[in-house]
Every structure is written in structure tokens, then in C-alpha cells.
Amino acid sequence: MKPIDSLYDRLRHEYLAMTATSNPTKIAVDLERDGDMLGVYGNVMPAMTTDGLFGTKIIRVDERTGGMTARTIVFDRDGSVVANVDSVQLTRERCGLMAALAVDLFFGRKVAGGLRYGLVGTGRTNLATARILQSLFGVSGEQFSLKASPRNPTKNAHLFPAGAVLVERARALADCDVVIECTTIRDRAEVLEIDDFVGEGGDAPLLFVAQDGGWQLGASFRSALPSFCDHLGQMNAHPTGDYDWPWDSEPVVIGRDMRSPDFRDAAQPGGAAVYLSGIAIADIVIAAGSAAGRSICENA
Numbered sequence: 001m002k003p004i005d006s007l008y009d010r011l012r013h014e015y016l017a018m019t020a021t022s023n024p025t026k027i028a029v030d031l032e033r034d035g036d037m038l039g040v041y042g043n044v045m046p047a048m049t050t051d052g053l054f055g056t057k058i059i060r061v062d063e064r065t066g067g068m069t070a071r072t073i074v075f076d077r078d079g080s081v082v083a084n085v086d087s088v089q090l091t092r093e094r095c096g097l098m099a100a101l102a103v104d105l106f107f108g109r110k111v112a113g114g115l116r117y118g119l120v121g122t123g124r125t126n127l128a129t130a131r132i133l134q135s136l137f138g139v140s141g142e143q144f145s146l147k148a149s150p151r152n153p154t155k156n157a158h159l160f161p162a163g164a165v166l167v168e169r170a171r172a173l174a175d176c177d178v179v180i181e182c183t184t185i186r187d188r189a190e191v192l193e194i195d196d197f198v199g200e201g202g203d204a205p206l207l208f209v210a211q212d213g214g215w216q217l218g219a220s221f222r223s224a225l226p227s228f229c230d231h232l233g234q235m236n237a238h239p240t241g242d243y244d245w246p247w248d249s250e251p252v253v254i255g256r257d258m259r260s261p262d263f264r265d266a267a268q269p270g271g272a273a274v275y276l277s278g279i280a281i282a283d284i285v286i287a288a289g290s291a292a293g294r295s296i297c298e299n300a
Contacts, residue, residue, distance in 0.1 A: 047283070070091050102258055120173070122155045183216060228263050
């Protein structure tokens with residue numbers, strides 16, 4: 001078994017066992033705000049694993065520049081420090097592992113290797129996601145279609161697995177089974193609606209995975225597809241799971257996470273969207289399981 005496989009299995013176990021006590025809602029602070037779209041924010045995210053590791057992830061994100069500073073500290077049951085690492089790259093890889101977990105819980109791991117993946121955003125997070133899907137599920141480069149931001153339409157394309165295809169329009173992803181969105185949008189014109197992904201024959205992806213709340217996915221996604229999340233109540237600070245997308249006429253209540261039986265069932269009627277806000281339990285597992293905080297892709 002490769003190191004990334006055992007790390008993923010641990011993450012999967014901890015996620016399925018997660019409770020509101022072991023992974024409380026993160027503390028989010030707006031540090032600066034530039035209108036409705038871009039700003040600087042900080043998060044403090046504590047969690048405890050089933051075997052007693054306790055840790056905290058602290059992160060500062062500047063959406064205007066794409067800058068990120070992050071650190072994760074993990075303590076053993078006896079109080080000794082297991083990890084104290086710069087976790088900027090681990091944050092990106094946590095996003096990739098959680099996207100992989102969403103695919104696993106929706107389709108099943110045995111199926112995941114044969115799926116077609118559309119990646120919206122070609123930044124370092126989706127780059128890590130592609131490498132993780134390749135390592136965990138055996139996805140080949142030819143199974144990836146990439147849609148970069150119109151502001152930088154060829155960004156990092158050469159770094160993705162060989163064979164990945166770069167496309168200009170979201171409609172070119174209609175024959176993908178999964179779309180994973182991770183990109184910062186700067187104005188309303190960059191928002192995508194569900195019809196943008198529907199092909200001429202009516203084909204459309206079955207699973208949409210959105211990182212960081214999924215601001216690029218317009219209101220039609222919430223009305224057309226059942227919505228799920230990684231952590232009830234963490235889309236913002238409210239335990240009800242209300243989240244105020246700027247595109248929706250009123251706050252949306254996401255009452256089910258990926259552990260709900262309804263999540264896999266949604267693969268049959270017509271698909272689902274899952275919004276990943278980032279959970280501390282995943283950061284703790286990855287920081288503790290990665291030697292000195294090195295990239296988990298190094299030994300994939």
C-alpha cells in the first residue's frame with residue numbers, strides 16, 4: 001500500500017466518525033473586505049481524532065492576491081508535539097483528498113478510476129487534486145478536462161497529467177462524470193450556471209464538487225440539484241448550515257453532509273452538488289501522517 005493510500009483510508013475513517021464535538025465549527029474572521037467579492041480572512045480550526053490526537057489549523061487567505069499562510073499544530077495524547085508544520089501545500093492537498101472522498105462516497109472507489117473529470121480552475125489546488133486522483137484511483141491524464149479562468153486561460157496546463165485536455169467553455173465538460181471547481185472569481189460575469197454544463201444532447205455531469213463554498217456556482221445549482229456539504233454548520237458560523245451566497249435571493253440551508261445515505265442515492269435521479277468548506281479533522285490527519293509536513297504527492 002502506498003503512503004497516500006493509508007493516509008486516505010485514515011482520513012476516510014475519521015471523516016465518517018466525525019462529530020460536532022471532535023470537529024467543532026471553525027472560527028472565521030473577516031480581516032479586510034473589498035466589496036462583495038474579494039477580501040482577506042482568517043480561520044482557526046480545531047479538531048480531535050478518534051485515537052486522541054488534538055490539533056489546530058490556522059490559516060490566512062488573501063483572495064485579492066491569491067496569497068495563503070497556514071500552519072497546523074498537532075499534539076499527541078500525552079501533550080507531545082506530533083506536527084508543527086507550514087501547511088500551505090497540505091491545505092491544497094487536503095482539498096484534493098476531500099474531493100476524492102466526495103467522489104468515493106458518491107460513486108464508490110471501484111468506479112472512481114474509470115470516471116471522467118472536469119477541473120474548473122487550474123491553480124495549485126486543482127493541480128494537487130489531479131495528482132491525488134491519479135495516485136488514489138488510477139485516473140489517467142486523458143480522463144481530465146481542464147477549464148482555466150478566462151483571466152489566465154492556459155495557467156499551469158503543462159503541469160497537469162499528460163493527456164489532459166484544455167477547454168475554453170464549461171459546456172465542453174458536459175460529458176464528464178465529475179466537475180471539481182476551485183477558483184477565485186472577481187466579478188459576477190465569471191459565475192457559472194448549471195445550464196452552462198449541459199451538452200447539446202442533454203448530457204451533464206452527475207457530481208459537482210465546489211471548494212471554499214463554491215461562489216462560482218450560481219443560484220441555479222441550488223435550485224436544480226440537491227446540495228450537500230462536508231460539515232453541517234461550517235458553511236458559516238451558524239449551526240443550521242445557512243450560507244449566504246451573493247447570487248441567491250435568500251440564505252440556503254444545507255441540511256445534509258456527504259455521510260448522508262441520500263448523497264449516494266443522488267447519483268441515480270440526476271446528480272448532486274457538494275460544497276466543501278474545509279474541515280480541521282482532515283488537516284490534522286494529513287499533518288500528522290505526512291513526514292515533516294512534506295507534500296503527500298511526493299511518495300504517492
